[in-house]
């Protein structure tokens with residue numbers, strides 16, 4: 137099967153940085169599969185998601201979507217890409233436009249993809265908000281009127297309103313309290329199961345990774361040191377860095 141998204145020997149060097157921030161990264165995500173990217177802060181996880189989203193260009197290697205090189209100048213391909221791949225960013229405070237009402241924010245993918253008018257978008261927006269457990273009256277309110285966890289749910293509603301094939305999520309639950317976290321994890325699991333959603337997720341929370349993602353890639357200073365089935369990678373880690381990462385998970389004293 138052709139992977140939906142693929143990185144082949146990809147490297148990124150930001151303007152002004154002396155060395156590659158990520159290098160030699162190869163990974164592939166098949167339809168319906170979930171992949172977790174784990175690693176310490178600064179390892180390059182967000183950079184990889186930016187590559188997969190076409191927001192960063194590889195300085196070496198390639199990014200492929202449905203088997204073809206991702207080319208921002210190919211309008212037809214970019215349209216298909218935007219219809220298929222949506223994302224939830226790390227920071228629920230900066231990722232929502234503060235001057236727009238939630239209804240308009242969540243409808244944005246439907247409008248910008250030309251799928252819906254204001255009136256035909258409304259029921260889809262209401263359904264997306266309901267799925268993430270927000271009240272219907274949220275549409276008339278502004279992002280600042282919501283808590284961090286609620287904003288993250290608004291971001292998930294926006295990302296799923298157009299029924300994407302792939303969701304790229306950067307720490308989608310780390311800003312949430314434990315109860316809300318469980319609800320959002322359940323929601324993502326449901327979207328996977330019922331809609332066959334493909335998920336690429338960055339998370340520091342290895343229990344979230346274990347419950348949502350069949351595959352895990354471990355990133356250390358911009359390089360993948362280990363990848364494979366999550367049960368294998370987290371259960372019987374082969375690389376010392378992965379073992380350290382697992383051991384560093386805080387445990388409640390018993």
Ligand SMILES: Nc1ncnc2c1ncn2[C@@H]1O[C@H](COP(=O)(O)OP(=O)(O)OP(=O)(O)O)[C@@H](O)[C@H]1O
Nearest residue numbers: 150151153157175176177178179180181182183184
């Ligand atoms: N726009 C940028 N310009 C220059 N360097 C950058 C830029 N964005 C990120 N970096 C650097 O790239 C490296 C990887 O950053 P990245 O944001 O991908 O890490 P991360 O794994 O997502 O970390 P965290 O878990 O803290 O979110 C870091 O050393 C960071 O300083």
Ligand SMILES: [Mg+2]
Nearest residue numbers: 181182226306
């Ligand atoms: Mg990050």
